[in-house]
Amino acid sequence: MQDLPATEVKTTCPYCGVGCGVLARVAADENVAVRGDPDHPANFGRLCSKGAALGETTGLEGRLLAPEIDGRKASWDEALDLVASRLSETIEEHGPESVAFYVSGQLLTEDYYVANKLMKGFIGSANIDTNSRLCMASSVAGHRRAFGEDIVPGIYEDLDQADLVVLVGSNTAWCHPILYQRLLSAREARGTKIVVIDPRRTATAEECDLHLAVGPGTDVLLFNGLLAHLDRTGTIDRNFVDTSTIGFAEAVSVAIAEAPSARAVAAGCGLDESAVRLFYELFASTTRTVTVYSQGVNQSAHGTDKVNAIINCHLATGRIGRRGMGPFSVTGQPNAMGGREVGGLANQLAAHMSFDDTADVDRVARFWNAPRIARQPGLKAIDLFRAAGEGKVKALWVMGTNPAVSMPDANRVRAALKACEFVVASDVTRTDTTRFADVLLPAAAWGEKEGMVTNSERRMSRQRAFLPLPGEARADWRIVCDVAQRMGFAEAFAFDGPAAILREHAALSAFENEGLRKFDIGHLANITDGEYREFAPRLWPAAQGGEDPERLFADGRFSTPDGRARFVPVRQEGPALPVTADRPLVLNTGRMRDQWHTMTRTGRVPRLAANTPEPVIDLHPRDAMAHGLRDGDLARIETRFGFARARVRLCDGQRPGEAFLPMHWSGQFAAMSGAGALSSPVTDIYSGQPELKHVPARIARERVAWQAALVTRCDLRPTGFVHWSRQAVAGGWSYALTGTETPDQGILLARALLSATGEGLVEYRDRHGLNYRAAALDGAGALTEALMVAPAGQLPDMTWLTSLLASRDPLSANARRMLLSGRAPETEPAIGRIVCACFNVGANQLAAAVQSGCRSLDAVGKALGAGTNCGSCRSEIRRIVDAYPAQAAE
Ligand SMILES: Nc1nc2c(c(=O)[nH]1)N[C@H]1C(S)=C(S)[C@@H](COP(=O)(O)OP(=O)(O)OC[C@H]3O[C@@H](n4cnc5c(=O)[nH]c(N)nc54)[C@H](O)[C@@H]3O)O[C@H]1N2
Numbered sequence: 001m002q003d004l005p006a007t008e009v010k011t012t013c014p015y016c017g018v019g020c021g022v023l024a025r026v027a028a029d030e031n032v033a034v035r036g037d038p039d040h041p042a043n044f045g046r047l048c049s050k051g052a053a054l055g056e057t058t059g060l061e062g063r064l065l066a067p068e069i070d071g072r073k074a075s076w077d078e079a080l081d082l083v084a085s086r087l088s089e090t091i092e093e094h095g096p097e098s099v100a101f102y103v104s105g106q107l108l109t110e111d112y113y114v115a116n117k118l119m120k121g122f123i124g125s126a127n128i129d130t131n132s133r134l135c136m137a138s139s140v141a142g143h144r145r146a147f148g149e150d151i152v153p154g155i156y157e158d159l160d161q162a163d164l165v166v167l168v169g170s171n172t173a174w175c176h177p178i179l180y181q182r183l184l185s186a187r188e189a190r191g192t193k194i195v196v197i198d199p200r201r202t203a204t205a206e207e208c209d210l211h212l213a214v215g216p217g218t219d220v221l222l223f224n225g226l227l228a229h230l231d232r233t234g235t236i237d238r239n240f241v242d243t244s245t246i247g248f249a250e251a252v253s254v255a256i257a258e259a260p261s262a263r264a265v266a267a268g269c270g271l272d273e274s275a276v277r278l279f280y281e282l283f284a285s286t287t288r289t290v291t292v293y294s295q296g297v298n299q300s301a302h303g304t305d306k307v308n309a310i311i312n313c314h315l316a317t318g319r320i321g322r323r324g325m326g327p328f329s330v331t332g333q334p335n336a337m338g339g340r341e342v343g344g345l346a347n348q349l350a351a352h353m354s355f356d357d358t359a360d361v362d363r364v365a366r367f368w369n370a371p372r373i374a375r376q377p378g379l380k381a382i383d384l385f386r387a388a389g390e391g392k393v394k395a396l397w398v399m400g401t402n403p404a405v406s407m408p409d410a411n412r413v414r415a416a417l418k419a420c421e422f423v424v425a426s427d428v429t430r431t432d433t434t435r436f437a438d439v440l441l442p443a444a445a446w447g448e449k450e451g452m453v454t455n456s457e458r459r460m461s462r463q464r465a466f467l468p469l470p471g472e473a474r475a476d477w478r479i480v481c482d483v484a485q486r487m488g489f490a491e492a493f494a495f496d497g498p499a500a501i502l503r504e505h506a507a508l509s510a511f512e513n514e515g516l517r518k519f520d521i522g523h524l525a526n527i528t529d530g531e532y533r534e535f536a537p538r539l540w541p542a543a544q545g546g547e548d549p550e551r552l553f554a555d556g557r558f559s560t561p562d563g564r565a566r567f568v569p570v571r572q573e574g575p576a577l578p579v580t581a582d583r584p585l586v587l588n589t590g591r592m593r594d595q596w597h598t599m600t601r602t603g604r605v606p607r608l609a610a611n612t613p614e615p616v617i618d619l620h621p622r623d624a625m626a627h628g629l630r631d632g633d634l635a636r637i638e639t640r641f642g643f644a645r646a647r648v649r650l651c652d653g654q655r656p657g658e659a660f661l662p663m664h665w666s667g668q669f670a671a672m673s674g675a676g677a678l679s680s681p682v683t684d685i686y687s688g689q690p691e692l693k694h695v696p697a698r699i700a701r702e703r704v705a706w707q708a709a710l711v712t713r714c715d716l717r718p719t720g721f722v723h724w725s726r727q728a729v730a731g732g733w734s735y736a737l738t739g740t741e742t743p744d745q746g747i748l749l750a751r752a753l754l755s756a757t758g759e760g761l762v763e764y765r766d767r768h769g770l771n772y773r774a775a776a777l778d779g780a781g782a783l784t785e786a787l788m789v790a791p792a793g794q795l796p797d798m799t800w801l802t803s804l805l806a807s808r809d810p811l812s813a814n815a816r817r818m819l820l821s822g823r824a825p826e827t828e829p830a831i832g833r834i835v836c837a838c839f840n841v842g843a844n845q846l847a848a849a850v851q852s853g854c855r856s857l858d859a860v861g862k863a864l865g866a867g868t869n870c871g872s873c874r875s876e877i878r879r880i881v882d883a884y885p886a887q888a889a890e
């Protein structure tokens with residue numbers, strides 16, 4: 001059992017790659033209180049809406065607390081024996097390539113290290129891939145092509161010191177919020193210019209100096225045009241190009257041929273020529289330029305080329321490895337970088353060594369004492385699930401990821417999980433993926449586990465436990481080691497804790513390194529358990545006891561055999577799957593501000609659900625009109641891979657011809673609203689990363705006859721409805737249900753979801769059988785559930801009933817009388833849709849504050865607190881402030 005400290009524990013946020021430091025403690029009332037760690041160099045005390053709500057995610061509702069075999073509870077011994085024997089038997093019978101692991105950038109470094117060591121070193125197959133394949137693989141491939149090693153050269157300070165920051169395919173304001181706030185503070189201090197390159201006018205774009213709404217997938221052309229412009233205008237750093245790079249002449253001649261002028265680029269990218277010129281001139285004239293990029297670049301069939309098109313421009317200007325400049329691929333997951341260090345991708349080995357070099361393979365084999373080590377790359381995610389579907393992979397272990405939702409062509413992935421003979425899932429909760437598991441292993445969650453993560457700037461930070469392990473949950477590293485030992489590899493997996501694993505990982509990074517690999521954390525090879533416990537955030541590489549070297553490639557030497565970086569000539573390709581008359585829309589997918597991935601944790605937090613309570617698809621008004629859709633209509637979206645339903649939201653920040661669907665809604669939160677089923681499994685040939693930002697789609701209105709709203713204390717998964725979605729609310733859940741049946745049938749269907757029956761239920765039904773209302777109270781007279789069913793478009797507002805669910809107080813006689821009307825007895829103004837999730841401030845409150853004299857972001861912040869914490873909602877607040885009639889303000 002761990003020793004749990006009584007005071008605040010320094011740990012790290014388990015969400016995005018910014019890697020913010022968090023101070024967490026269990027308060028006297030047993031609630032978990034969190035705040036930003038003022039000493040952590042990633043965030044200096046700030047947290048975004050998701051980080052600030054971490055204390056609300058540590059409850060045990062829905063947690064997996066014991067191992068299960070075929071749906072029945074089992075002991076750990078039984079479960080581990082079964083996993084080990086099935087893996088061993090499968091390998092014995094069908095060879096090592098018949099088993100596979102699919103892991104996650106949300107595992108801690110130590111978990112990741114042992115999973116990789118078991119598969120590549122001891123099972124002898126490289127069939128371990130990770131959700132980072134869907135996330136960072138193109139950046140990894142681009143870095144290796146250009147630098148000879150997967151290195152992110154820059155650090156966060158570069159954003160403070162830059163004069164121009166170009167954000168490419170990155171909705172930083174929502175996805176790396178604290179980094180974005182840091183950038184905005186730097187702009188205040190030094191006037192940094194911000195350019196956003198994204199087909200959508202995102203919250204990030206709304207705050208920037210120049211937004212280029214590029215046509216989807218046209219970034220290579222835009223950056224080729226930039227390289228040609230830099231050459232034309234004499235902005236090339238000849239000295240750097242001559243001494244530190246190879247291949248400039250070819251890359252630039254391809255760029256000139258591909259993108260001869262700003263006009264040609266503008267036409268190809270669907271932009272104004274003047275905007276393209278402005279961007280090129282800004283870039284050419286600003287030495288201190290950082291280009292930040294993420295999924296709009298990586299998740300593309302040409303993602304690796306996009307990465308190199310960007311890096312080419314930085315190499316040409318020598319803007320790399322120096323203060324305030326460089327290409328900067330920001331990582332998505334909390335430990336995406338740690339996963340790259342341990343070599344968790346199927347085509348990497350370990351500690352930045354690779355299968356391409358037999359000396360590397362021999363070196364790792366000697367270090368691990370692993371004669372059976374894999375010598376070839378393994379299956380990448382898309383191929384791995386395909387192989388599982390075809391029966392080639394017969395045993396699959398999924399850890400810390402939810403591929404049934406997050407993989408493209410998700411219906412096929414589900415079919416593969418179903419077809420696979422033996423599926424193991426390690427998770428903290430039940431998910432769409434765990435439904436397919438033969439063995440379910442309960443993993444320790446954030447707050448319960450100990451280990452290391454590395455953020456986007458290569459800063460290693462500790463996650464620390466401040467809660468006891470609940471039920472029988474175990475840390476992932478321990479589960480993997482337990483299985484490895486039972487497979488006969490006891491000696492190689494005899495770790496007594498994460499510190500021992502980290503020591504080995506550090507030693508491997510330094511083993512016969514001699515400066516060949518920049519990833520070297522050898523100074524941690526002898527870290528004591530005590531030092532590990534106290535470890536303070538630190539960048540790698542760091543010399544033995546020395547200072548952090550901060551930026552990499554500062555000396556103009558790269559990790560290639562000759563020390564020079566490579567220009568990569570790149571050509572703009574057309575979309576892998578072009579739109580057709582039949583599927584005329586490009587469907588783009590991605591993230592929302594307050595949800596994390598498949599919502600297994602954030603989806604349970606009421607204040608995070610409030611901003612966007614149900615699945616919506618954003619459409620330009622022109623496209624909506626062309627398809628006969630209005631704001632709020634339920635739509636069916638279809639691609640050649642599958643379909644989904646979501647409510648239409650008109651949005652003039654969308655490029656005409658392109659729709660946007662969030663990736664978050666799994667089967668746990670909605671009937672059929674997953675982006676995964678629609679998304680394309682076409683991959684980039686270099687990186688194997690799928691094109692999640694581009695798939696041709698059609699959209700049509702879904703005929704709806706009735707609607708229902710149910711608020712309840714119960715955690716339900718309705719079945720048999722054309723569409724449902726649910727939202728966490730204080731005290732329970734709020735369900736939105738719809739159907740195509742006649743309203744009387746709808747009433748039957750919806751009523752079946754109620755728990756109360758007979759006398760416990762107060763009911764009302766109109767004469768025509770069209771409207772139905774019901775409510776139930778507990779013994780003390782507090783509301784437990786309320787249901788309203790009505791013909792489409794006639795549903796009463798549920799705000800008051802939802803608030804009653806939260807209060808748990810017995811209802812007044814007055815309130816009881818009004819219950820079935822759904823209207824509060826004394827009218828209190830509704831606060832409106834939640835805009836500021838940190839302080840729970842709604843749109844109506846903001847509008848009222850503006851009305852009563854708060855005419856700036858700061859004034860609103862002073863009055864209501866809104867926007868003053870994480871800042872993610874500032875662009876939305878600004879819109880409300882700006883909407884105040886100009887004449888009234890005079
Ligand atoms: N709130 C929140 N934050 C998160 C996460 C989350 O789930 N929720 N997840 C984390 C993870 S794992 C990741 S990987 C990051 C992702 O962070 P981001 O990459 O910032 O997020 P996305 O929304 O996936 O995509 C970014 C943008 O790419 C744009 N895009 C689409 N196609 C193109 C194109 O062809 N060219 C260009 N230039 N842009 C294009 C999209 O319109 C979108 O706005 O976020 C991390 N942070």
Ligand SMILES: Nc1nc2c(c(=O)[nH]1)N[C@H]1C(S)=C(S)[C@@H](COP(=O)(O)OP(=O)(O)OC[C@H]3O[C@@H](n4cnc5c(=O)[nH]c(N)nc54)[C@H](O)[C@@H]3O)O[C@H]1N2
Pocket residue numbers: 104106107131132134135136295299332333399400401402403405406407408426427428429431443444445446476589590591596597598599600601663675676679692
């Ligand atoms: N259409 C579309 N699809 C996408 C994307 C997109 O933009 N569009 N983005 C892609 C990207 S960039 C990413 S990173 C992926 C993310 O996709 P996933 O990795 O599938 O998403 P998560 O919901 O974060 O899944 C993490 C799982 O691990 C569990 N978990 C949490 N903590 C622990 C732990 O300590 N141990 C264990 N064993 N389990 C734990 C959670 O409950 C959850 O089930 O989605 C990808 N899919």
Ligand code: SF4
Pocket residue numbers: 013014015016017018019020043046047048049050051052175176177178179
């Ligand atoms: S920016 Fe937000 S989600 Fe990302 S690490 Fe910081 S607090 Fe967590």
Ligand SMILES: [Mo]
Pocket residue numbers: 134135136332333
């Ligand atoms: Mo990601």
